Amino acid sequence: MTQPDPSPRAGAVLEIDLGAIVDNWRRLSRMAAPADCAAVVKANAYGLGATPVAQALLEAGCRLFFVAHLDEGSALRQAVGDGPEIAVLNGPLPGTAEEFVEHRLIPVLNEPGQIDEWQRTEASRTAGSSPANAAQTGRVPGRAILHVDTGMARLGLTGREFAALIDNPPPIFWRAVMSHLACADEAGHALNQSQRERFAAAAAQLPGVPASLAASSGIFLGARYHFDLVRPGAALYGVNPQPGQPNPMRQVVQLRGRILQVREIDGGESVGYGATHIMAMSGRVATVAVGYADGWLRSLSRRGCAFVGDTRVPLLGRVSMDLVAFDVSAVDPALARPGMTLELLGPNYGVDDAAAHAGTIGYEILTALGARHHRIYHPPATAATPE
Amino acid sequence: MTQPDPSPRAGAVLEIDLGAIVDNWRRLSRMAAPADCAAVVKANAYGLGATPVAQALLEAGCRLFFVAHLDEGSALRQAVGDGPEIAVLNGPLPGTAEEFVEHRLIPVLNEPGQIDEWQRTEASRTAGSSPANAAQTGRVPGRAILHVDTGMARLGLTGREFAALIDNPPPIFWRAVMSHLACADEAGHALNQSQRERFAAAAAQLPGVPASLAASSGIFLGARYHFDLVRPGAALYGVNPQPGQPNPMRQVVQLRGRILQVREIDGGESVGYGATHIMAMSGRVATVAVGYADGWLRSLSRRGCAFVGDTRVPLLGRVSMDLVAFDVSAVDPALARPGMTLELLGPNYGVDDAAAHAGTIGYEILTALGARHHRIYHPPATAATPE
Numbered sequence: 001m002t003q004p005d006p007s008p009r010a011g012a013v014l015e016i017d018l019g020a021i022v023d024n025w026r027r028l029s030r031m032a033a034p035a036d037c038a039a040v041v042k043a044n045a046y047g048l049g050a051t052p053v054a055q056a057l058l059e060a061g062c063r064l065f066f067v068a069h070l071d072e073g074s075a076l077r078q079a080v081g082d083g084p085e086i087a088v089l090n091g092p093l094p095g096t097a098e099e100f101v102e103h104r105l106i107p108v109l110n111e112p113g114q115i116d117e118w119q120r121t122e123a124s125r126t127a128g129s130s131p132a133n134a135a136q137t138g139r140v141p142g143r144a145i146l147h148v149d150t151g152m153a154r155l156g157l158t159g160r161e162f163a164a165l166i167d168n169p170p171p172i173f174w175r176a177v178m179s180h181l182a183c184a185d186e187a188g189h190a191l192n193q194s195q196r197e198r199f200a201a202a203a204a205q206l207p208g209v210p211a212s213l214a215a216s217s218g219i220f221l222g223a224r225y226h227f228d229l230v231r232p233g234a235a236l237y238g239v240n241p242q243p244g245q246p247n248p249m250r251q252v253v254q255l256r257g258r259i260l261q262v263r264e265i266d267g268g269e270s271v272g273y274g275a276t277h278i279m280a281m282s283g284r285v286a287t288v289a290v291g292y293a294d295g296w297l298r299s300l301s302r303r304g305c306a307f308v309g310d311t312r313v314p315l316l317g318r319v320s321m322d323l324v325a326f327d328v329s330a331v332d333p334a335l336a337r338p339g340m341t342l343e344l345l346g347p348n349y350g351v352d353d354a355a356a357h358a359g360t361i362g363y364e365i366l367t368a369l370g371a372r373h374h375r376i377y378h379p380p381a382t383a384a385t386p387e
Numbered sequence: 388m389t390q391p392d393p394s395p396r397a398g399a400v401l402e403i404d405l406g407a408i409v410d411n412w413r414r415l416s417r418m419a420a421p422a423d424c425a426a427v428v429k430a431n432a433y434g435l436g437a438t439p440v441a442q443a444l445l446e447a448g449c450r451l452f453f454v455a456h457l458d459e460g461s462a463l464r465q466a467v468g469d470g471p472e473i474a475v476l477n478g479p480l481p482g483t484a485e486e487f488v489e490h491r492l493i494p495v496l497n498e499p500g501q502i503d504e505w506q507r508t509e510a511s512r513t514a515g516s517s518p519a520n521a522a523q524t525g526r527v528p529g530r531a532i533l534h535v536d537t538g539m540a541r542l543g544l545t546g547r548e549f550a551a552l553i554d555n556p557p558p559i560f561w562r563a564v565m566s567h568l569a570c571a572d573e574a575g576h577a578l579n580q581s582q583r584e585r586f587a588a589a590a591a592q593l594p595g596v597p598a599s600l601a602a603s604s605g606i607f608l609g610a611r612y613h614f615d616l617v618r619p620g621a622a623l624y625g626v627n628p629q630p631g632q633p634n635p636m637r638q639v640v641q642l643r644g645r646i647l648q649v650r651e652i653d654g655g656e657s658v659g660y661g662a663t664h665i666m667a668m669s670g671r672v673a674t675v676a677v678g679y680a681d682g683w684l685r686s687l688s689r690r691g692c693a694f695v696g697d698t699r700v701p702l703l704g705r706v707s708m709d710l711v712a713f714d715v716s717a718v719d720p721a722l723a724r725p726g727m728t729l730e731l732l733g734p735n736y737g738v739d740d741a742a743a744h745a746g747t748i749g750y751e752i753l754t755a756l757g758a759r760h761h762r763i764y765h766p767p768a769t770a771a772t773p774e
Contacts, residue, residue, distance in 0.1 A: 008482040009457045043680035043708055044758070068709040069676070069759060070396045089709070090647055090676055094726035095395040111648040113725050153658040154674050154710055155648055182662050191662055260477055261498040261542055271540040275569050275578055287541050289456070289477055293430035293754035298747050299686060321430055321750055322455040322476070323541055338500050339481035360685050363708055367680035368755070371431070372456060 008339065010374035011289030011322075012257045016048050018056040019380035020250035021236050025057055027248070028232045032219055035226040040215065040233030041076065042068035042089065047295075047369040048237055048253065051079040052377050057236075058084055060380070066231055070096055073105040085175075087145055089155070097121035101142055106175055108145045110155040112164075118144055119170050143175035146206070150179040150198040150213075151191050159198075166205045176210040176229055177203050184217035184225075185243050196225055203227065216241040239362035240352050251350055253366070255373065256341035257288040257306065262328065271325055272317030276302065283329030286313070286336050290344060291322040295368030300324075303357040307348040308335050395726065397761035398676030398709075399644045403435050405443040406767035407637035408623050412444055414635070415619045419606055422613040427602065427620030428463065429455035429476065434682075434756040435624055435640065438466040439764050444623075445471055447767070453618055457483055460492040472562075474532055476542070484508035488529055493562055495532045497542040499551075505531055506557050530562035533593070537566040537585040538578050546585075553592045563597045563616055564590050571604035571612075572630050583612060590614065603628040626749035627739050638737055640753070642760065643728035644675040644693065649715065658712055659704030663689065670716030673700070673723050677731060678709040682755030687711075690744040694735040695722050 029037035039062045045053035054065055054076055064085045067073045073088045080086075087106040091114040098121060100107050109115045121142070146165075149156030156179060157165065179199045183189035196213065203211035210228035216235035218225045220242050232241075240247035265271070267281040279285075288306070292298040296319055304315040306326050313326040313336075328336040336342065345351060351362040358365065394400075416424035426449045432440035441452055441463055451472045454460045460475045467473075474493040478501040485508060487494050496502045508529070533552075536543030543566060544552065566586045570576035583600065590598035597615035603622035605612050607629050619628075627634035652658070654668040666672075675693070679685040683706055691702035693713050700713040700723075715723040723729070732738060738749040745752065 008480050009486065011456055011477065043678075046708075047680070069398055071759070090398065093395050093645065093647070099396065111650075111725060149650075151657065151662070152660075153650060153652055153656055153672060154707065154712060158650060182657065182660055186661075189662075191657070258480065260480070263498075263536075263540060263545060265540055269540055270538065270569065270578070273539075273569055274573075275538070275576075285540060291430075292751050293434070295755075298751045320541065321433075321754060325541060338498060360679075364679050364685045367708060368682075371758070372458070 007374055010258060012255060012294060012344065012370075012373045013341065013376060014369060014373035015254040015256075015376045015378060016052070017250070017252050017254075017378045018052060019378060020238065020252045021048075021053055022056050022060045022380045024236045024238070024249050024252070025060060025062060025232070028216075028219055028230065028235060032214075032226045032230040036064070036210075036229045038062065038064035038066055038087075038212075038229060038231045039236060040066040040231050042066060042072060042233070043367050044072075046233060046237045046363065047367040049375070049377070050076055054080050056380055064229070066233075070099055070105070074099065074103040077103045077105065087175075091147075091155075092117050092121075106143055106145055108147050108155075108178065109172075110147045111157065112161055115165070115170055115172070118142070118172060143173045145175050146177045146209075148177060148179050148199070148202045150195040150202070152180050152182045152195075154180070156180070162202055162205075174206060174209045176212050177206050178212040178231075180215065181213065181218050181225075184215065184221060185241065187221060187242070192221060192225075199227075234363050237366055238351055239366070243352075247350075247352065251347065253345055253351060253369070254343070254347075255345035255369070257290040257324070257344045259286045259336060259338050259340050259342065260289050260323070261287045261338055262333075262336055263287070270317075273320060274318055277317035283327055284331075284333070284336070285316060286326050286328045286342070288324050288326060288342065288344075289322065290324055290370075291320045293321045294370030294372050295365075296324055296344070296370075297358045297360065297364070297368060299358040299360070300354065304354060305349060305357070307343040307346070310348065312348070313342065394761055397645060399642060399681060399731065399757075399760045400728065400763060401756060401760040402641040402643075402763045402765060403439070404637070404639050404641075404765045405439060406765060407625065407639045408435075408440055409443050409447045409767045411623045411625070411636050411639070412447060412449060412619070415603075415606055415617065415622060419601075419613045419617040423451070423597075423616045425449065425451035425453055425474075425599075425616060425618045426623060427453040427618055429453060429459060429620070430754050431459075433620060433624045433750065433753040435753065436762065436764070437463055441467050443767055451616070453620075457486055457492070461486065461490040464490045464492065474562075478534075478542075479504050479508075493530055493532055495534050495542075495565065496559075497534045498544065499548055502552070502557055502559070505529070505559060530560045532562050533564045533596075535564060535566050535586070535589045537582040537589070539567050539569045541567070543567070549589055549592075561593060561596045563599050564593050565599040565618075567602065568600065568605050568612075571602065571608060572628065574608060574629070579608060579612075586614075621750050624753055625738055626753070630739075634737075634739065638734065640732055640738065640756070641730070641734075642732035642756070644677040644711070644731045646673045646723060646725050646727050646729065647676050647710070648674045648725055649720075649723055650674070657704075660707060661705060664704035670714055671718075671720070671723070672703060673713050673715045673729070675711050675713060675729065675731075676709065677711055677757075678707045680708045681757030681759055682752075683711055683731070683757075684745045684747065684752070684755060686745040686747065687741065691741060692736065692744070694730040694733070697735065699735070700729065
């Protein structure tokens with residue numbers, strides 16, 4: 001991850017290691033085998049860029065991608081071509097089912113209205129057309145994924161709704177049946193086992209339909225949680241799937257922030273908005289061209305840090321919209337000058353470390369990564385990582 | 388702000404009232420007169436779109452815009468043409484001064500290195516060229532803004548550096564001299580008065596150079612803070628410049644989130660990640676297609692709310708990456724169905740209200756507004772709001 005500075009005018013440089021993402025996917029694939037391993041690239045691949053991430057994973061053998069929104073699905077279809085399957089977690093909103101067909105997206109059907117919506121589209125689409133016609137129009141049979149809720153109470157059929165569906169099955173080809181764990185990052189949580197049992201019972205009602213329960217953390221709960229298909233997201237991008245234990249995933253992102261100014265400050269002077277930080281003694285403060293408008297969350301105020309080489313430099317005062325200040329008194333002045341960069345995320349200070357300081361989770365640190373960062377993608381070293 | 392739904396597939400629709408932004412700018416201009424009134428459109432106009440915002444303000448008579456980064460400046464130059472002035476708060480990083488000249492951007496010079504950088508560029512540029520040559524190349528004389536620090540300790544010359552500059556003035560045409568208040572949103576804070584006095588003393592050393600101290604909140608500190616030029620940002624976009632007092636600004640944004648699913652939940656069931664919310668009694672929960680990846684900050688978990696008509700609906704459990712749940716038990720079921728939207732930001736729940744629940748400031752609610760929102764811009768009603 002050392003490369004020449006792409007531009008001296010970048011306020012921050014975000015390096016994304018596609019090779020690490022591919023390695024993480026392969027590792028999770030091996031863990032989950034013989035279950036298949038999809039990849040979740042919703043929210044622009046957790047802020048890292050859905051197109052380059054999906055293209056790298058496609059090259060590595062991934063054949064099923066999950067996004068959240070229809071628009072994400074149609075954009076991803078453009079990026080990865082016709083080969084892989086793309087599933088849309090939010091499912092079809094009223095009036096949008098035809099767009100799923102057009103872009104060959106697999107809707108996740110979360111509630112009875114979405115099932116009705118999909119049936120109506122399927123019915124109207126196939127009413128006057130033979131399979132040969134379908135082939136001519138470039139449309140493939142419209143498969144769907146059924147989402148059953150087992151304790152998340154967010155999306156998915158309730159137990160009653162699922163029972164009604166089993167009693168009166170709609171003419172839909174189910175690509176899979178899925179559910180989502182609420183507490184997979186707490187291995188000992190009682191809800192995991194009860195969700196697994198509820199899901200196994202539901203899946204048994206749909207013999208022959210591939211079953212999918214585990215996302216990143218769920219993969220680490222053991223083989224009984226893998227079923228036929230796993231759907232990692234966060235772990236691909238380096239977030240620790242097992243909080244409190246060593247992170248088994250490779251780190252993916254490095255963010256370096258540019259120093260605009262280094263200032264000698266006397267003891268007793270205040271720094272930043274609200275004058276919340278008073279310098280205890282004289283020292284040097286570096287102002288860096290990154291702020292909460294870049295996703296450097298304001299909740300990092302007075303708590304975050306950065307690194308210059310191996311030296312930890314504390315964040316001073318409040319994060320501003322476009323600027324943040326660090327105490328670089330302990331750093332060799334030759335290593336902290338205007339135009340130089342310091343490590344905001346990287347080997348010394350990972351996504352989960354920043355999340356802990358911000359009172360959130362690594363996922364939000366990633367999805368908040370700002371549009372102003374200059375991005376460098378490091379391609380996978382294809383020769384060095386044979387499948 | 389009522390308009391047909393632009394797309395049934397939008398997970399959220401963000402409406403931006405350019406007329407309100409223009410009205411806010413005119414109001415601040417009147418307050419600050421005879422001082423000039425610029426507009427701060429950094430960070431993509433606080434998340435609302437620098438191009439449409441600046442174009443509307445240009446039409447209303449604004450002639451000076453502030454951005455933070457060089458890249459923002461060059462993009463804005465494309466959007467607004469050659470007429471208005473554009474100042475770049477971060478100033479020239481080493482090696483970038485020529486780009487300022489190329490895009491006719493006014494650098495804010497924050498520290499001695501930036502002053503040197505600008506001088507060198509100026510010197511090399513004018514060495515072999517007469518004013519006639521400059522006109523032929525389309526370049527205008529390179530003016531700069533001098534930033535002096537008066538107590539923010541973030542960017543700007545220290546007192547010692549400023550004294551050295553006055554003793555040995557560089558051959559730079561100063562468009563303005565500026566400073567920034569650290570505590571302007573606390574009218575009674577002692578630092579305001581001391582910063583004002585320090586700034587007035589500095590500005591007096593540069594006779595004839597326009598002086599600028601106040602941003603949004605500073606304008607409300609009174610005429611003694613206005614000097615020659617004010618630089619409002621947040622107040623243009625509806626953030627209250629006087630926290631704790633009635634907001635004098637027009638509201639600018641409305642965000643409506645789409646309901647994906649409405650679920651009947653029994654008492655005792657948990658909702659969302661970590662099962663942090665347990666339903667006290669049976670009720671109905673609406674899952675909405677907005678999450679922290681859309682800037683609906685995760686710190687709103689268990690604290691935020693939304694509105695269905697005039698009914699407040701509490702946010703349940705944790706905000707997910709792409710989803711958030713609200714308790715709609717108190718709402719007529721006909722008004723909360725999949726495909727319908729509810730108010731996430733608007734007349735009932737403003738930017739500052741959401742900020743209070745999230746433990747942050749309205750500025751961050753704005754800059755976090757997500758890329759997946761479908762955006763509708765309401766143009767100013769030019770006839771109805773004569774200058």
